[in-house]
Amino acid sequence: MGSKEEWQKYQEAMRAGDAAAAAEAFRRFQEAKKQEGKGGSTPTLVNLSTKSKTYRNAIPVDQIPDELVTNPEFFELMKKIADKEG
């Protein structure tokens, strides 16, 4: 399955509010992307929010699944992104 399809599954899990399923789908998305030869050497999701947030300003993309499961505030942020895209 390609990265686009895996991303769809990730978004469906996000919209359903299922952190564990979203994390697993994101891992598969990352794996598919690697197989397609996409992504930089150390892709990192960054943001410009202050330290008042519980999530880090720089999260290596391969750590996003763990962060989704362990950090509800980060999950909410990623859910907003998924909702806006849909």
Add this chain to the structure above:
Amino acid sequence: MPSTVCIADFDLPTRSASGFMLRHVVPRLEPIHLFSILARRFPFQLSAPQSDIIIGMGHGDVDTFTGQNEAVILDAGRYNPREVRGKVIKLLSCQTGVELGPDLVKNGCAVFMGYTDDYLWVMDADLASRPWADEMAATCLMPVMDGINALLDGKTAREAFDIELEGYGRNAAVEEDELIKSCLKFNRSNAVLLGDPMARIRARPRIKLPLPPPPLILPIS
């Protein structure tokens, strides 16, 4: 009239964005830049009242814009209106469009451009020592630089804002990485323009890009 450019540079996101600012915006402006350790409240207080444009990049919250090491630069309701009156203000920061932006407009700034939620992008952490070479980050950050350069060309705030939005749309249409594409759409949907959309500043001289990379890049502490 000079400009005030306040650019933090102390962690991965500020390093990435400051690299693009240094490469694509700063060379067009007068040599008074609040960069890195100078991105603090006191130098800002001295520089801002004399400027026609304030360009800021740093961490932010609904009511706060910060500089180096999150030193507060602008806090809603806690600054002298003289610092912002009549100015065109662009802040590349998270959430400042929620409370700080409206407060700036209420206190007389001509126009404010910022974001109502987190500003996110994907960067290559291995390129922190030459951030302008990061093509993943460029996908999100170049529309911001293009918008700022449109302001510096003398275009209206509305025109500059539209250039940034079009940049996100154009890049999203061709982006193959779904995560980067979703960041582009998210940032686009959160961009706001408050105040007078016809506000503009004196045009600065155009420069031919690309310039050679700026010389000063220190390790992130």
